[in-house]
Amino acid sequence: MEQQGLQLSDLYTLAPELTLVIAAIVISLIDLFIPKQVNRSLLGWLTLASIIVSGVFVSLQIGPTSLIDPANPESGELLNLLGGSYRVDNFANLLKLILLGSTGLIILMSIGSVKEEDIPHKGEFYYFFLPAVLGAMITASSGDLITLFVGLELLSITSYIMVGMRKKDHKSNEGAFKYAILGAVSSATILYGMSFLYGMSGSTNLMAINAALQQADPSFSALIYVSFFLLLAGFGFKIAAAPFHNWAPDVYQGAPTPVTAFLAVVSKAAGFAILFRVMYGVFYGNSGTPEHPIGEDAFFSLSVLAAIAMIIGNVTALRQKNAKRLLAYSGIANAGYLLVPIATQFSLVHYTNFSEFAYYLLAYALMNIGAFAVLLIIERSTGSSEIRGYAGLYYRAPWTAAAMVLLILSLAGIPVTGGFFGKLFILMGTLQNQTYWLAAIMLATSVVSYYFYFSIIRQMFMRSDESSPIRTTPTLGITIWICTIGTVAMGAYPQGVLGWIQDMFKLTRDLFIG
Amino acid sequence: MSGSIAPYLTLGAILFCIGLYGALSKKNAVIVLLSVELMLNAVNLNLVAFSKLGVNPSLTGQIFSLFTITVAAAEVAVGIALLISLFRNKGTVDVNEMDSMKH
């Protein structure tokens, strides 16, 4: 096997990842050696700083020429990192920006907001985000099954621990254990599917697998299906799409709220990143030939998965009384929405599904983190995450309530917000590809979602018990307003973000490897 | 080496199914963890078999299985740690009793 070592010149390309690795180590050592009396918020700020540095490195690399080998830019040759197993293309860079941005906001909202008695190891609470987001970034960048798997597991295993961070709380323990077990089962399922892909191609490189599958013996098509459905089940779990969603509500409820936000946004985004890569790196292009019908069927299965997720997520959310569980189900439904652009393939008039996907993902990240930040305020003041806790929020903290209204409008997909345009672009994509049934389900379930999203608004405005003001911490306030303003800005001027994504992302270069 | 790959794959499938069944249906959390381990080992068996007898035999499969082993170890380590913490708080390892968050 031809294996290519890492060159020193590649270090710059890997700077975002390396920053995180070094930061994780340094901050953990600092945590170990500074005395107990020192406020651990310091570590939170350091973590945030390292996230920002990493983000700066990513944004320095992102650009229309990002994949060109920096060693000899004239040649125009594509950068081949680690034998093609690591791809720093704009697909990855865009997702990394979203991942890092989301993590940064989540850390920002946790600083000074997490209660000491709740989480005994505050230092770890902060810097554990680093390996987790690193795993997510590796997943987004991987061009190889092994890299992909390692990144995914780095993310998953760190998440298990973060969910169980409230050591004394048995809900947290329970959620973490469930997550760990089911996560491990799903990892095993993914691996099992990958093992067949490897067996049929003799390689773990996505591009090589794609090429091998196209020439594979027709008698293998059953195995291809098996591996596809195993992968689908595993990834379905990671993105919490119904019917593989059962873990999500319990885990979300058990986890500390910032971690819940992390799971809902970053973990999910990473799962989608892989799904996108694998679907278009491995299975796309295998359609057309009668011996290998998997392509069409694969995308159709995704559509069905999306439909089920939208329906179950939104319908089950109707019954929830706990805001975290509600947001969990909302996340399941959103997984459905995000699956739609992946399931909607390219066609002549529809070549933009990545930008639709990335746009909605960004909107989803902003509105969800904002919502969780508001929930954190509620939890701090009432001590529980029941929806009842929102009662009279408008009279107790009018500005927070106003922000929450905007976030909810976005979640529900009401104009003019980022969430609305995200759904709108996705819808247009499906309609351009004439998948009317999926569009109809998407719209109908969105309407169902109005009910439970607005139940929070009802609490905030129509049920008032008291009017004693609620205090928010500055970090929470900043987080909420960054998210809200971002959401609204994405609604008011959607072409800004979308156009930029379109500028950065080049289909042939960033998705079809090589 | 010549030889058929079918027996390996069959064994792998059987192991995987037993593991999956165990992971989803057993009451004792420790057994659940063991079942997960069984699933991962089924994968390793597959990978190693493919690396020797697959369509294009290559070493990659064995490397992959090394990673799988490592990750499985980490996963189970975390699983056990969480289980201990749960056991300290609830005093049980019965999966059926983990139902404090139902709606």
Add this chain to the structure above:
Amino acid sequence: MLANIPILSMIAFSPLLGVLVLLFMPKSQGRWIKVIGIATTLIPLVLATWLYIDFNQQSNNLQYGEHYDWINVPLNKDVPNLEQYGFTSYYLKFSYSLAVDGLSLPMVFLTALIATMAALASVYIKKRWKLYFILFLLLEVGMFGVFMSQDLFLFFVFFEATLIPTFFLVGIWGYMNKEKAANKFLLYNGLGSAVMLLAFLILVVTAGFSQVQDQASSSIYFSGNLGDIVTNLFTPDSAVNAGGEGNPFYMSGNLKWAVFILLLIAFGIKLPILPFHTWMLKVHMEAPPSIVMIHSGILLKMGAYGLIRFGILLFPAEAKEWAFVLALLGLINIVYGAILAFVQKDFKLVLAYSSISHMGVVLLGIAAFNQIGMEGAVFQMVSHGLISALMFLLVGSIYERTQTTQLDKLGGLAGSVPFMSGILLVAGMASLGLPGLSGFVGEFLAFLGLFGSMKVVTVVSALGIILAAVYVLRAVLRITYGPINEAHRSIRDARLIEAIPMITLVAFIILLGVYPAIVSQHLQQTVNGFDQFIQQVTSMKTGG
């Protein structure tokens, strides 16, 4: 005279001035908040009146058009070998595009008028005036936008923009079951807008494209511009109509039908057409009087307006084929509404069902597919807007004094509140279609238009209208005459702030009744244009 200033934007967004001021008012200044709220609604009223006078009645074109690009997203740059398909790039364009014609203009004026009346009627609001007026003014912006938009997307945005304030207004200031009513309102209308969005987006991605040729490149725009869509839909050799399954822009006959039916459902919910009417009863029951005035007076009209603007004018062939179905739906609305209004014990419900009945008339007018029918439909919209606003204003004022709207608890109010009873009688007369009042004109024109094509339907509906006389008189007489409830003997008559909107509305009702030309002369050319257009395109063979 007004052509050089963005008069439509000024009308539509002038309420935002009030919002801005109110945002910085302290909550404690209750009185000033009310004053500013009411005063703000006067600005669009004045501007709308000016616009109404300035409008060129001789033209059937859109007037006072304003057009700015809003959303302009490059959809793709790197499709491999894009050139071989004849274009180099494509864009998604939604524009901020406003204009009015003879159909929108009366609606705009009605909105301005009723908004002011409702703002005056907000005296019944007892708490949180600041939030109330902010939401109220936002709602007004949305309503203006709906009637002015010339872009599908913009229309949708404004349509949704009316949804959220109404939800809050009903949910916070309503009566006992306010939350239930707000929910029901939200879900039904949300469903309506979702269906509408689906239909619109199908239109955008098929009929909404246009090709722009530069020197070297040619690009495709998808846009929601109504004009573009109309052009594409009715050009026989455009990609929408020509070309087969392989053409992504092609609209098959089935697809056209599907979109038409989606639009019918979407606006039918708002109108409301019969099976979708339950939400509207709840809102009429629970919402505060000023909001019911807006709701019944204008929001319902948005359904009818949308149905005409998009359902009928974009799919005239399909609509004409379904003329009988539309008529039948109208008939059902009329008869069902009338019968149920007759048996109600609550005055609010009587009015709610009568609204259903009256909106049926609009459907009938549309189903006639001729100029007279259409004129009748629009006239009915305006007239019902005025009448129902007046009615609910009265309901509010009566409830304010008696704390009930149950018919069997009311009675003999003529003795204690003669002024209000008088107004109630006038409103009742208008509602049952007494000649000389505005209700008569709309119904008469609608029936007249329909009679030529569907005689049986017309006759049966006319019988339904007679029922209206029965239930209106029953309710109105029950309230004004008969034995008086002792508790109501000493209630006081209308205050000045209540009397102003009552008198204004009555004045308009009478004005329209005796001088209908004040509306119809604006309407005539436009409706005539519609009629010609429908004749022309249905005779032309388009689509599959």
Add this chain to the structure above:
Amino acid sequence: MENLLNEQLSWWNFGVFSFWAVVLLVIVLGYVTYAIYFERKILGWMQLRHGPTRTGPLGLLQTVADVAKLLIKEDTIPRKAEQTLFKLAPIIMFIPSFVVLATIPYTSSWFFADLNVGMLYYAALSGISTIGVVLGGWASNNKYALLGGMRSAAQMISYEVPLVISVTGVIMMSGSLNMRTIVAAQEGAFWHWNFLPQIVGFIVFIIAAVSELNRTPFDLPEAESELVAGYHVEYSGFRFAFYMLGEYVYTFAIACLTTVLFLGGWHAPLPFLDFIPGIIWYLLKFTLVVFFLIWLRGTLPRVRIDQLMSLGWKVLLPLSLVNVIITAVVIELTK
């Protein structure tokens, strides 16, 4: 052996392999018998007493008599014990101790399986014994046994880590996991043997190995004064014998492994001594290691459990890692 290994497998080959395996088993059993005898004798001399003298000439049959006693002794299984696991545990302890021997070469031509992953094979299999210990302790359903078992497991796994890492240096020097190749790489006089260049690794290895064997000074699992007898407190008769057997077979294996990895295997210490057959050198080195183990038992006191753990994790593990790094750097510099 080499030729047979390269032939096509046949019943004849199989028979030959089996025969030699049985021979090795017999040798090992004989070794165990007399290792115990010599241990007692040597300890006796060190403590100025005689050791066994009565059974047979010079007490040579003492261990044989002990085995016979164990064989006919009643085998009690406590009522509360987990019957199946209780019976299985000693066997689980014994099997890997014998199976690891398959990969050990004795001279350049006397060896059994010539595995190219020999060292890994050894490390992997020897770990299984821990399970036997823990199971035995747990299945006894006795507090002493359980504690002994747990301690033993903790100790074994703690020292397994430095043990396997300390070998890494040797592997780097020879570039192979194959035991024969490792010995071949130590060709030449004794300063070519690994124990000098790999002195850190060697020390770590020896200490960890002693601990792995649960021998003094690391015999805490069996600490009579604290735990009665450790994990096998409930065992008697031949089941107990298999625990003992397993432990002594491990001393055999570790002695072999030390010889092979660090002491140059069958190579003569100085080139002119080559005329003496390799097996003699091998046996000498082997005996030296065994003697060293017995010697330790005679001289050192037992450590405390916290000292034991600290030593393993805080000293040996970092040392072994340092050894890996030093070896790597030196190899890189001298290349």
Add this chain to the structure above:
Amino acid sequence: MYMNNYVIVAIFIGLGIFLPVAALTIGRILRPSKPVYEKLTTYESGNEPVGVGQVRFNIRYYLFALMFVIFDVETVFLYPWAVAYKQLGLFALVEMLIFVSLLVVGLIYAWRKKVLQWTSL
């Protein structure tokens, strides 16, 4: 032949199983069996056994088990690297330094968290 080596391993395993089975079977024939109640009681230095034998034991055993799992598995990566080290370049050294230093960080972490201290818990 490659396979022959494993045949030998199999033979060793067979013998390893055979010996205890045979010995225990012979023992069963030879030895007496006179179980009485006292003889089958759990041994607790002559006292009546109290409670169950399988008590909850200290958490530290688990911690050591976890540590073992982590470090032992890392050696899986060290061994192949060590075998191939001479053929690899300087970069292999650097990579291994990174790897080992990560391990050391893990060890320091455990150390500072007092996991390695037997009496800490």
